[in-house]
Amino acid sequence: MTQVAIVYHSGYGHTAKVAEFVQQGVDAVEGVQSHLISVNDVNDATWDVLAKADAIIFGSPTYMGGASADFKKFADASSKVWFSQGWKNKVAGGFTNSLSMSGDKLSTLQYFVTYAMQHGMIWVGSATPGAQKPGDVAELNRVGSWVGVMTQSDNAPADVTPPASDLETAKIYGSRVAEFAKKLSA
Numbered sequence: 623m624t625q626v627a628i629v630y631h632s633g634y635g636h637t638a639k640v641a642e643f644v645q646q647g648v649d650a651v652e653g654v655q656s657h658l659i660s661v662n663d664v665n666d667a668t669w670d671v672l673a674k675a676d677a678i679i680f681g682s683p684t685y686m687g688g689a690s691a692d693f694k695k696f697a698d699a700s701s702k703v704w705f706s707q708g709w710k711n712k713v714a715g716g717f718t719n720s721l722s723m724s725g726d727k728l729s730t731l732q733y734f735v736t737y738a739m740q741h742g743m744i745w746v747g748s749a750t751p752g753a754q755k756p757g758d759v760a761e762l763n764r765v766g767s768w769v770g771v772m773t774q775s776d777n778a779p780a781d782v783t784p785p786a787s788d789l790e791t792a793k794i795y796g797s798r799v800a801e802f803a804k805k806l807s808a
């Protein structure tokens with residue numbers, strides 16, 4: 623069975639919610655097993671899950687124009703894996719959530735791409751068409767991101783934001799990454 627891990631950080635629950643929808647998308651692909659891992663729960667067992675994964679999807683809120691310190695701590699810890707190129711040729715993807723529509727989320731996704739390339743991974747972007755009326759909260763990919771998934775949450779609890787359209791965009795992306803992982807691991 624193809625294995626897809628989603629490893630994320632979330633300080634206040636919004637990115638965690640997006641991660642859950644990415645997982646739903648992964649789970650929608652037959653023959654694929656998902657693993658949802660918070661960077662705050664990483665231990666020997668989760669490093670082992672990551673070692674065996676066919677794909678790893680990275681998620682972080684955008685804090686101060688980049689990935690959060692907690693995510694970066696995880697990334698730096700993965701340098702042990704880098705020494706043996708343990709993630710080489712795994713499929714990679716990423717998502718980020720923040721308060722502003724832009725909020726410099728692209729910096730976070732571009733960091734994920736660089737991070738994945740350092741590990742010799744194969745990056746999969748989002749293929750969801752951009753919103754035709756970006757002001758319409760119901761449209762998929764309303765933030766307009768193709769490098770990976772960008773979602774936007776208001777300054778409100780995670781049970782009401784980000785909106786359903788962003789969560790669906792994340793779910794579609796989870797399926798897309800899982801499909802690639804499945805093809806490559808066949």
Ligand SMILES: Cc1cc2nc3c(=O)[nH]c(=O)nc-3n(C[C@H](O)[C@H](O)[C@H](O)COP(=O)(O)O)c2cc1C
Nearest residue numbers: 632633634635636637683685686687720721722725
């Ligand atoms: C330390 C910190 C820095 C932030 N920096 C940004 C930023 O650069 N751009 C932005 O749009 N929002 C920024 N925000 C808002 C968060 O991205 C937003 O609250 C997001 O929902 C947090 O996700 P989380 O609930 O998964 O932690 C920042 C929030 C914090 C706490």
